[in-house]
Amino acid sequence: MRYSKIMLVMFIGVFFWAFMSPFAWAEEEPGKLVMESIDRGLAILKEPSLIGAEKVQERRQRLWEEISPVFNFEEMSKRALGVHWKKRSPEEKKEFVELFTDILKNTYIGKTDTYSGEKMEVLRERHDSSYAEVQAKLITNKGTEVSVNYHLVSNHGKWRIYDVVIEGVSLVNNYRSQFNSILLKSSYEELVQRIKEKK
């Protein structure tokens, strides 16, 4: 009968949907993740209750809470230290991740203070099982376009950003060049000292 056929199809549909959905949920799309994070960030920057110089700290804090979970700071620190990472003890690694996270937080959250209507567009993404690249462009209010590529690493289906490449300049590689150059001449302790002074 027609009716029972429809029922059967529906049953199969529901069964497979229920069966598949946990896997579907686990599989976040990197492009979507980046786009949604940007949108959430922009929503905070545009929020009327947070506009104004006296709200700077509150706005920065909200933005940091919203955006930081999308980043994998440990991966960033590891890549920024490069070959020197594995020579470090677990405590040193932990300290370094904290220091590096602070640098990124202070400089890049601070940059949002001058937000004035810049737009972000995600152009395309590609990924394999564990790595993804999301290409986006920032359109300034002057009409200039800046290419911004996000590099993501997957950890059990959760995509996290580990590098941001602006006009071909990788943030992590830029810091690695600096750290390498410092570690060529001085000790790791001195590097940590210089990073602390920076704060």
Place this chain on the structure above:
Amino acid sequence: MRVSSLLTFLFLVTICLNGAFVWAESSPLSNRQSDETTSTGKKSGMDTNIEGEKSVSSGQTGEIVSENKGSATNANTESEKLEPVSAGQPGETAGVGKSSVKDTNIKSEKLGPVDVEFETTFSSTETASISDPIQPYNRSIFVFNDKAYYYVVKPVYKGYNKAVPEKARVSVRNFFSNIAMPVRFFNCLFQGEFKGAGTELARFVINTTFGVAGFSDPAKSLFHLEKQNRDFGQTLAKYKIGTGPFVEWPFIGPSSARDTVGFVGDLALNPLTLLSFFAGPFVSTGVNSYDYMNEVSIDKGEAYESITKPAIDPYIALQDAYVQNRIKRIKE
């Protein structure tokens, strides 16, 4: 006193035509095909891992594809771009990353390949560095440039920003950029980009007429003809001339031996240089430094600060940003 120091500055600045703070200039995403890859010799087998690209905003993707110079190597170059990422794949997910509970059993299995990953991923970027035999000299010039920026250039352009609205400054940029069209046109030809040369020619005709002497850019806004940022340094790179050592020039900023030659080549191709023959060096100097100041006022000053301010070693940060940006632009 103030006037005379300003004049000295203007004179020094003549040499800084369009090469200053190059990394800040934006350019559309386009094909990358060049021998100067960051990760040389890492092409093996990785390509197969890469899934087809997915469009997120479908309208945008269409545009990009048309921007690409219509070559058939698209798929190939796309995957090439992903290489630095995928180079260290086998070990990437390994233990060093997350310390979450789920990870623990994988940790023990995969600790081995971590070393391999470090070697592959990191050595690939090592090749992106530049030789810097005259670093002490370069560093002193960098300190000078940095001081000149904060004490001279920045105050001047801040005042200029207050006096001239942003729209007008962008128009001025368009005007100078339109005049410098032969630089891009000839470098397109030298690089065998005949389509790009045609685009530049069409842009020049449209912008000079409809764009009122180049002050606006209808070629881009109405006809979607993108500016082809081609310079002589790129041309030399395409002819397999090596980067050479790093040089920090007063006022011009970071450069390499090759790009310095390229810079001079571009000067020779720029009609503004002819101005000094007709209108005398004083006018030419004034015009050039005005162009320079205008560029800095729009975004190059900001770009300089955003690279050097968060840096632990600003000199290296700027040098690395220059090198990375050049590699990208040469690949385009």
